[in-house]
Amino acid sequence: MCPHEQTGPCERYMARNKDIALTLATSLDDLSCVTLSPEEVFGRHCAIVGSSGSGKSWSVTRLIEECAKHRSNIVLLDATGEYEPLAGGTFHIHLGEARRSDCSSLQATIPYYELSEADLFSIFQPSSATQWMKLRAAIKTLRLLQLQPGLGSHGTFIKAQKNKSSYDQSMSRRSTELERPDSIFNIHRLPLQIELECVDPIRSQSELDCWGGVNREDLSECLPLINRVEDTIKAPELAGIFHPPEGPSAFEALEKLITDHAVSVLRISMEFLPSTNRVREIIANALARHLLSLGRAGILRGRPVVLVIDEAHQILRANADQFAHRPLEAFQVIAKEGRKYGLTLCVATQRPRDIPEDILSQIGTFIAHRLIASTDRSAIEHASGAMDDSHLTCLATLGPGEALLLGAGMRDPRRVKLLAPSCPPRSLGPDYQKTWRRVTAPSD
Ligand SMILES: Nc1ncnc2c1ncn2[C@@H]1O[C@H](COP(=O)(O)OP(=O)(O)O)[C@@H](O)[C@H]1O
Ligand SMILES: [Mg+2]
Numbered sequence: 254m255c256p257h258e259q260t261g262p263c264e265r266y267m268a269r270n271k272d273i274a275l276t277l278a279t280s281l282d283d284l285s286c287v288t289l290s291p292e293e294v295f296g297r298h299c300a301i302v303g304s305s306g307s308g309k310s311w312s313v314t315r316l317i318e319e320c321a322k323h324r325s326n327i328v329l330l331d332a333t334g335e336y337e338p339l340a341g342g343t344f345h346i347h348l349g350e351a352r353r354s355d356c357s358s359l360q361a362t363i364p365y366y367e368l369s370e371a372d373l374f375s376i377f378q379p380s381s382a383t384q385w386m387k388l389r390a391a392i393k394t395l396r397l398l399q400l401q402p403g404l405g406s407h408g409t410f411i412k413a414q415k416n417k418s419s420y421d422q423s424m425s426r427r428s429t430e431l432e433r434p435d436s437i438f439n440i441h442r443l444p445l446q447i448e449l450e451c452v453d454p455i456r457s458q459s460e461l462d463c464w465g466g467v468n469r470e471d472l473s474e475c476l477p478l479i480n481r482v483e484d485t486i487k488a489p490e491l492a493g494i495f496h497p498p499e500g501p502s503a504f505e506a507l508e509k510l511i512t513d514h515a516v517s518v519l520r521i522s523m524e525f526l527p528s529t530n531r532v533r534e535i536i537a538n539a540l541a542r543h544l545l546s547l548g549r550a551g552i553l554r555g556r557p558v559v560l561v562i563d564e565a566h567q568i569l570r571a572n573a574d575q576f577a578h579r580p581l582e583a584f585q586v587i588a589k590e591g592r593k594y595g596l597t598l599c600v601a602t603q604r605p606r607d608i609p610e611d612i613l614s615q616i617g618t619f620i621a622h623r624l625i626a627s628t629d630r631s632a633i634e635h636a637s638g639a640m641d642d643s644h645l646t647c648l649a650t651l652g653p654g655e656a657l658l659l660g661a662g663m664r665d666p667r668r669v670k671l672l673a674p675s676c677p678p679r680s681l682g683p684d685y686q687k688t689w690r691r692v693t694a695p696s697d
Contacts, residue, residue, distance in 0.1 A: 275319035277312075278669035281655065287669050291320065293662045294599075295559055297617025298588060300608075301601040302633060307622035308654040309601045310335060313563055314674035316599070321517040326510055326556050328544065330537055332564035334524030335678040342517035346506050348536060349493055349525030358522055359506075363536050364497035365486075366437040367504050369546070372539045377482050383471055384478040391446040395438035396431050397423055408442045412452045412464045434546075440495060444483045447475055490527035494536075504543055511547070511556050528567070537568045541583035548594025557595035560587065565600040566607040588615040605632040618660040620671070623651040633659075639666060 275294060278287040294316070301316075303309050314336065317327055321342050329336060337345065337358070345358035365373070370392065379385040398405045401423055405411075410420070430436060451472040453465025486495040503521060510519040521540065526532050544560060547553055562568055562584075569584050587596055588611060600616075602608060606628045613636040624630045630648050634640045637659045644657060644666050651657070654673070657666040 273323050275316065276672065277315060277319060278656070278658065278671045281668040281670055287658065287667070289662075291323075291325075294618050295597040297592070297660070298597050298612075298615050299599040299618040299620070300605070300613070300616045300636075301599070301620045301622070302605045302624060302629070303603065303622025303651075303656070304625050304629075305603050306653065307603075307624075307651065308656065308671060309603070309622055310563060310678040310680045311654060311674055312620055312622070312656065312671045313561060313599075313601050314339065314676065314678050315672055317518055317561065318674050318676070320559065324514060325517050326553075326558040327518045327561055328507065328510065328540070328558060329518060329520045329561045330540070330563070330568070331520050331522045331524070332533070332567055334522045335680045336520055336563075337522070338676040338679060339518060339520055340676050342515060343520055344506065344509065344513075344516045344518070345520045345522070346501075346503060347522035347525055348503060349523075349527075350498075351525055358520070359501070360498070361501050361503045361506055361521075362497040363494055363503050363539060365440050365494050367435070367502055368494070368539050369434060369542060372535070372542060375538060376485060376535055377478065379478055381474060383474045387447050387450045387471065387475050388478060388482075390450045391443055392438060393424075393431065394450070395440075395442055395446055396436050397427060398442075399436070399438050400427050400430060408439055409446050409449055411449055413449070413466055414456065414464065416463050418462060440486055443486070444479045447479050447482065448472065451475055490529055490532055493526075503540060507540070507543060507547070511552065511558070534568050537562070538583045541587055544596055545583055545587055545591065545594070548591060548596040551594075553595035555595075557597070559597050559599055561599040561601070563601045565602040566604040569600065569608055569612060585609060585611050588612040603629075605629050605636075608632075616660070619657070621648055621657045621659060621666075622655065623653075624648045637666075639664075 274288045274290055276286060276288050279285070280287055301309050301312050313329075317329060317339065318341065320327055329339075334347070334356075339345075346361040347356065347358045348361060348363060351360065370389075373392070374385075374388070377388060379388045394410050395408075397420075398408060398410060402408075404419065404423060424431070451468050453468050455461050456463040456465045485491060506519055506521070510516050523533055523536070526536065541560060544553075544558060548558075584598065587598055591597055598612070600608065600612070605613065605624075606626075613632065616636055619633060619637050621633055624633065630645050633648075634645060639659050640657075647668065648657060654671050656669055656671060658669050659666045
């Protein structure tokens with residue numbers, strides 16, 4: 254325990270004139286206690302970096318536990334389920350079906366009808382203007398059919414050669430309901446509806462009020478999109494989104510965090526989600542986008558939220574979407590604009606070089622544990638702008654839990670040892686002594 258933890262604030266690095274202070278570490282130079290205000294840690298986003306086993310998850314836990322003492326609002330995206338022991342005002346949910354009988358968290362869903370249109374575009378990746386327009390039109394038509402099923406047949410609407418008047422009238426009459434973000438539709442009709450949208454806009458110059466016949470050019474351009482949508486909604490690993498089981502949604506859990514003062518931390522475990530098909534990225538992005546929309550609506554102003562992502566390189570991959578028409582960019586937007594809405598990021602990763610540049614460049618505070626690869630060290634040097642050669646060398650030699658603290662209102666990096674959390678994460682490696690046996694030869 255930090256020697257100053259019980260005796261009051263220490264002099265050197267205390268969070269001056271702030272009522273709320275987070276007791277995080279001990280200085281390795283003079284053994285004084287390192288106490289920072291939430292503004293110093295999260296004011297300009299925070300990153301916890303270091304090789305595997307260097308102490309990141311313990312530091313994340315210590316930081317969260319310190320925040321939770323002060324009625325914080327933390328959303329923790331837990332890639333591996335290692336933060337299950339977190340206690341004290343933590344609400345635990347998991348996504349996907351639990352594969353452990355001792356899993357004590359509540360299963361939550363991310364149903365497709367709670368995703369924004371931008372999320373769906375990120376998932377289906379329309380790759381040309383025509384694909385983009387037809388996808389948009391098909392979703393709009395299906396939303397209208399949800400409100401007015403009698404307009405179509407078998408859940409879809411055939412436009413070819415049809416008079417537009419009743420469709421157009423219904424669209425304008427229902428426009429307010431259709432614009433609502435929670436306006437739902439049957440996604441299982443989407444591939445067919447995209448096909449049905451591929452028609453000529455008019456039958457002839459004298460029949461402007463009727464759609465024309467099938468437009469073969471548009472249809473062949475949309476075929477790859479139709480196949481992609483069909484494959485995606487049938488993919489077993491995405492069943493949790495497109496065939497969601499009964500139960501509360503993760504979005505409801507986010508609202509609980511913000512409205513229920515007894516909950517300081519929402520842990521969202523992604524342990525049971527597949528790592529294929531960009532599932533984790535898509536889901537994390539959807540959660541981040543939802544938080545962003547709450548922030549933009551002014552809801553977080555009185556209850557600021559810190560979004561903590563461990564193993565962030567699995568979710569925020571630099572260059573992963575560079576060719577995509579609609580990249581998964583909610584985290585980049587939070588990095589740039591989140592602060593003014595009361596939303597900040599805390600990312601922990603063993604591969605800082607894989608974090609997109611526009612996120613890394615917005616980080617104000619680094620807790621840098623041991624880093625061996627020179628590319629990772631230079632990524633931190635570049636992003637923090639406050640390290641010299643001696644600091645870079647020091648980074649490679651730090652022991653578990655030791656770190657360089659950069660930013661946080663300090664001119665120079667400080668060598669610190671993070672304090673152990675009360676409920677350490679389950680991040681131990683394999684215990685060979687316990688699990689392996691000495692094989693004795695018959696003659697022994
Ligand atoms: N602050 C600390 N104080 C003491 N031991 C620590 C500290 N941080 C980490 N450790 C030790 O290092 C091990 C690995 O830490 P962990 O946080 O899981 O690393 P990472 O998340 O970087 O892989 C822990 O199981 C613990 O034994
Ligand atoms: Mg870890």
